[in-house]
Amino acid sequence: HGPHTSHDVVLEEDIDPPFKPRIVTVQKNKSVTDQYELLEFLGRGKFGEVKKCRERSTKHLLAAKFLQINRETDRTEAFNEIEIMKALQHPRLLQLYDAFETKSDICLIMELITGGELFERVIDEDFILTERLCELYMMQICEGVNFMHSCNIIHLDMKVVEFIFCFIFEVY
Structure with missing residues (x-):
């Protein structure tokens, strides 16, 4: 080489988007693993970690970002992030695919960018x-x-x- x-x-505009824009509704008290197979660890940030995942029904490869909820303000900030991502459907911006909420965390399923x-x-x-x-x-x-x-x-x-x-x- x-x-x-x-x-x-x-x-990058010559590349098809990984999925069509979706209307995302947060799924409450449902397990991420019912719909997604969690694969390898991709990284850790200030508020949580990211893993590669595969949607069981479509086999789409995506990224699962787990945000730990320790305080009510964490939950509010996570929901703010979800609302912003829902508003920002554009090919130059990371796209939200799905979202889950439990007592201890919120999981954002997003476009996998490699x-x-x-x-x-x-x-x-x-x-x-x-x-x-x-x-x-x-x-x-x-x-x-x-x-x-x-x-x-x-x-x-x-x-x-x-x-x-x-x-x-x-x-x-």
């Missing part, structure tokens, strides 16, 4: 970041942010590590 260039990039972080990609010594790629990446980021703003939603803590790719490309 040689260095990656902008000629190797498939624009292409890696923008930051990791641009610091990879085998990756050639061209001016054209910068233009494409910035255009796609701005499309997502512009849509958020058009819905009167702002992101207060945007960082380069939060931008992720839908796919990994290989050069042969």
